[in-house]
Each structure stands twice: as C-alpha cells, then as structure tokens.
Amino acid sequence: xxxxxxxxxxxxxxxxxxxxxxxxxxxxxxxxxxxxxxxxxxxxxxxxxxxxxxxxxxxxxxxxxxxxxxxxxxxxxxxxxxxxxxxxxxxxxxxxxxxxxxxxxxxxxxxxxxxxxxxxxxxxxxxxxxxxxxxxxxxxxxxxxxxxxxxxxxxxxxxxxxxxxxxxxxxxxxxxxxxxxxx
Numbered sequence: 596x597x598x599x600x601x602x603x604x605x606x607x608x609x610x611x612x613x614x615x616x617x618x619x620x621x622x623x624x625x626x627x628x629x630x631x632x633x634x635x636x637x638x639x640x641x642x643x644x645x646x647x648x649x650x651x652x653x654x655x656x657x658x659x660x661x662x663x664x665x666x667x668x669x670x671x672x673x674x675x676x677x678x679x680x681x682x683x684x685x686x687x688x689x690x691x692x693x694x695x696x697x698x699x700x701x702x703x704x705x706x707x708x709x710x711x712x713x714x715x716x717x718x719x720x721x722x723x724x725x726x727x728x729x730x731x732x733x734x735x736x737x738x739x740x741x742x743x744x745x746x747x748x749x750x751x752x753x754x755x756x757x758x759x760x761x762x763x764x765x766x767x768x769x770x771x772x773x774x775x776x777x778x
Contacts, residue, residue, distance in 0.1 A: 665706040667777045674698035681771045686732035699775055700744040713737045714774040715755040718767035730755030737773040
C-alpha cells in the first residue's frame with residue numbers, strides 16, 4: 596500500500612466515523628419538572644349564567660354593522676326595504692316611495708361600487724303586454740329619481756317583469772312595486 600493510498604483510506608475512515616458519531620443519538624433522561632397547577636378557585640353560584648365576552652369591534656366592523664355591507668341584505672337592513680310601491684295603474688312615485696328611495700340612495704352612495712338592477716312589477720290584472728310596459732315605466736321612474744339624487748346612471752339598469760313575478764299573489768298592492776336588486 597502506498598503512502599498516498601493509506602492517507603486516502605484514513606481520511607475516508609475518519610469521515611465515516613465523524614458522520615456516524617453525528618448521527619448517533621443518546622437519550623438523556625428528561626428533567627423532572629413539576630406540573631404547573633393553577634390554583635382552583637371556588638365557583639360561586641350567583642344564579643346568573645356566565646355571559647360571553649364580546650370583543651370590541653373595529654371602526655370598520657361597526658360601520659359594516661350600521662350599513663349592512665354591499666349586499667342585498669345590507670341594502671334592506673340599512674334602508675328598511677329594497678322596494679317602493681306604486682298606486683294602481685301608475686308609475687308616479689308616492690311620498691313614501693321617495694322617502695324610501697332617499698334611504699336607498701344613501702346606501703348606494705356609501706357603497707360606490709355597488710350596481711343595482713331595478714325591477715318593475717305589476718299586479719295580476721291587465722294584459723301581459725300592458726303590464727310589461729307599466730313595469731318598465733315604474734323601473735324607469737325609480738332609476739330617474741336615483742339619478743336625480745346623484746347616483747351615476749352607469750350603476751343602474753332596469754328590467755320589467757310585468758305581472759310575471761308577483762310577490763304575494765292576490766295582494767295587488769304588494770305586487771305594484773319597483774325593487775332594487777344588488778348585483
């Protein structure tokens with residue numbers, strides 16, 4: 596064996612021994628640690644059930660509660676309704692309708708990215724064609740009022756369902772309506 600070859604063998608054996616030593620595990624006994632036991636407090640029965648702790652809400656969360664979010668539910672929660680009602684055979688807004696649209700307008704201006712479709716509906720009386728035209732006039736009246744208040748027209752679209760989708764069959768006053776549907 597040459598000196599050079601002997602040196603290589605020693606180097607290889609040393610490396611192997613080092614690797615094996617690094618891989619060996621020697622279990623050391625765990626230190627005995629006494630478990631931490633919290634002192635037991637005596638429960639006092641006051642007769643009042645425990646109340647859950649409610650975390651404080653952030654300003655954004657409080658605002659979401661007040662405005663209801665940019666959803667259909669948010670609109671109806673904030674404004675009180677997503678619809679306005681019309682008199683028989685009319686597309687003129689009532690005072691109550693304008694007041695409701697004022698609340699819906701505030702919600703729309705708060706959620707500036709929300710888009711809505713305004714549905715025009717009629718009661719079951721009259722022909723299909725007549726009610727489709729009347730539903731269109733009702734939806735357009737709602738749209739024009741919201742535009743006059745300041746809602747951009749690009750956020751509003753209309754559709755008429757005439758008498759095809761009654762909210763309450765046989766309840767004529769409930770079916771003569773304009774409904775804002777959040778997209």
